[in-house]
Amino acid sequence: MRTVQYIRVSTTNQDVIRQKEKLKTYCERENYTVVDIITDFGISGSTFERDGFKKLMDITSKDADIVIVSELSRLSRKEEILETLNSVQNIISKGIKLVFLDNPSKVYEGSLDIMEILTLSLAAYLAAEERKAIKTRNQEGKKALFKNTPYALVDGKIPYGFKKVVNPAGNHPKYIIDYEESECDVIRKIFQMIMEGKSVAQVMHFLHNSGIRHNDDVIFNRQFLSKLFSNEIYKGIRRRKNETAYIKAIIEPEIWDTVQVKIKENHLYQSRGTIMFNPLKGIIRCRCGRAMMIKNKSDGLYVYRCSDVQPQYMPNRCEYHDSIRFELTNEVIFALFKSLDFIEIKGKFADKIADLEIQINGIEKQIKEDKKETSTLKDEIEILGERYMSAKSQLLADKVQENILKKEDEAAELHKRILQKEDLITRLKNQIQNLNEVSKDEDFENLNINERAEIFRKYLKEVQYLPKTQMQGFYRVQYISGMETFIAVKKTKSKPIFAVLPDAFKLNDKLNIEITGFTNTNSGNLYDLSAVRKTEITIQKFFNSYSDVYPLDVDLSYRQERKNK
Incomplete structure (x- = not known):
């Protein structure tokens, strides 16, 4: 019997060999002739925009007699079971048989009857629920790992300035991030350039002209630099979802905070004109x-x-x-x-400075309350997470998960507000610094x-x-x-x-x-x-x-x- 095998792995770390061996063993036992092996590699089942899947849907009885798939979940991971049923029906309606090796005794052919529809629907639902549980356990494990080991390599993302190394303290986690000193020197240099009044574009040109590259000789662009400057990891704060860990800072927190304001100011005031420099740009x-x-x-x-x-x-x-x-x-x-x-001006600035200091004190109190509320939300999320894992029914689990998502949204909004207020404080402190620098000794010659x-x-x-x-x-x-x-x-x-x-x-x-x-x-x-x-x-x-x-x-x-x- 002519056979087409279908294989899909959603991420590159999944073992495609396992599926191949499983399909090969089955076909040899049944004495099937494999005419084609269709593979979707590194593509999620949540989308039907897969070249392999499209090819599978296009085969006819002239191409094969039977399609073998290792598991139902390989065909689709869509929660909308109707889409999966349609895919099955599309194959078998052409006179092609279909077998899933997680239930090899069942051969689908002709058209789906009511019992087959119910069986497939239940199997797909249970598989989806199992995936949800696995994902939740996985995320909880990563959350605990991140919380207990600030340098843990959790999601495989390594920011510029860091490198992946084997964990010298043991096997869990297997890898951690460490400082790449040559890149750290570049980070310190470009932060200093912003402090000196340079724009992101000027920093980019400096790096280009100096021959400094990143990620296998890739040239720094404006988008990469903008993300780099806004990454809190450089001031010692590492964030993952709603979790926060603290590591050794590459840039002093006060300098990092000031640079966030300076970038906006330098963008506002730095003239981009190629003909004339505008000394009053933004003013x-x-x-x-x-x-x-x-x-x-x-x-x-x-x-x-x-x-x-x-x-x-x-x-x-x-x-x-x-x-x-x-x-x-x-x-x-x-x-x-x-x-x-300027002596008179300095005296008049005193009232302005006092007013700014009052504003800063008020905003700092608001941030303190926001952080307290954030801490309470995190505790509530952890308790809800434990309830989710121990839920006795799907209805209860869904309700708990809904509350978790709501609390996480509240925590994210609070975090956003805190960052905005911290940014405002930095700008107000910069104003105070500028006002304090007012002097009768300004040299205009x-x-x-x-x-x-x-x-x-x-x-x-x-x-x-x-x-x-x-x-x-x-x-x-x-x-x-x-x-x-x-x-x-x-x-x-x-x-x-x-x-x-x-x-x-x-x-x-x-x-x-x-x-x-x-x-x-x-x-x-x-x-x-x-x-x-x-x-x-x-x-x-x-x-x-x-x-x-x-x-x-x-x-x-x-x-x-x-x-x-």
């Missing part, structure tokens, strides 16, 4: 709230313009279409910094555009240009401390005017200037509210009356340099 914004980008105009001049590039008919398109000179803006903001009294960008990032939160007329307007400068400065600008080709509004001068919604002062009073009370008066003036009147009093010295030498080119 300068359009009135619509979107970031502004550098644009090269037809006359060769560079301008800042809104990054919105949506078609005009889009309802949320930028309504302003502002365009401000790139070089002029950078020089105005830099001139402002050179004019600042001979700074190139990259060094200016570092100064801007250190102090500034946002810069906007607010035009009053085509040639006049205000720069609104917000510091990370919460302070705010307005710079009045009158753009002329011959002699532009720049002036800083004093604290008593405020802009209203019409972009007119409101001045708050005191009138003479005989009450002798300096703070007599009846003596307070407000005056509103236009930007033109401000230039006529006050620009000489509050001038801002802006270096416009770039104009002459441009002419000389």
Whole structure:
């Protein structure tokens, strides 16, 4: 009798020889002639998109008289038993017999009767339940192994910086992970580069140019580096599902936490432009709230313009279409910094620092409560796991498993919240560090555009240009401390005017200037509210009356340099 054998192994560590020997012995005993052996190697039975399976479904009585499969589970592991029954029926309806060697006395042929359908359904159901139990026991064993042996190689995943070694302490586990020192040195180097302000792309180029590779000479790409930087194993925290183990850190936890924020900041502020470097990247914004980008105009001049590039008919398109000179803006903001009294600024930052510290303390308390709740959930999951293993009925086991999944989802959500709060704390601590670094000794002499960008990032939160007329307007400068400065600008080709509004001068919604002062009073009370008066003036009147009093010295030498080119 002409025979086709079907073999499937879902993972590469399963022994295909076992199935081959089982099928060979049966066919020799029955004196069958094997005309084909169809194999699906390393493919799960949960999918029917298997080349071997498709070939099996296509055979006809012209190809074979009988199909032999070692076990019912080899044909399919789908929980939907109807799919398995359809597969069986598809084979035997063509006049081909079918035998599963876990019940070799039963030969299926013609069409399935009710008893055969019930028998196959029950067999498939029991096999599925057994697989569930095996999987649960396997996961529980891995969970216990991971918990008791932090360096255990549980799932075969070895992060960059580690290597697989035989466990010197015994046979269980057989393998553990150990540190690959040459790769650890690379990890320390690239984390340091991020701390120095480099972007992930710059780190990638450094590794490429230095000839440093990973995983059998594979070049580092952005995706691999992003996952590497976010892997907590480098700060000594190894996670598997909802379990946590602690090992020796390659990177100091404080540095690892800071790098997570730095990567976002460096991405935000690091200019990717191939033509012009943007020292205000991530800081300068359009009135619509979107970031502004550098644009090269037809006359060769560079301008800042809104990054919105949506078609005009889009309802949320930028309504302003502002365009401000790139070089002029950078020089105005830099001139402002050179004019600042950093002793006064440092004093004003003290309140901001105190506010940030209050926020950090509050968030740390929330994290402490979240971790306590996480610990409680883990205990509950362990208890439920024991109940699942000892459940007397499938109905009870399913209910317990449902509760386990619910608790695991809650624990995962808590973990996500904790990470978000830890990330926020790191960002707040970075703000405090930046504020504490404010000094009267800031040196603004001979700074190139990259060094200016570092100064801007250190102090500034946002810069906007607010035009009053085509040639006049205000720069609104917000510091990370919460302070705010307005710079009045009158753009002329011959002699532009720049002036800083004093604290008593405020802009209203019409972009007119409101001045708050005191009138003479005989009450002798300096703070007599009846003596307070407000005056509103236009930007033109401000230039006529006050620009000489509050001038801002802006270096416009770039104009002459441009002419000389």
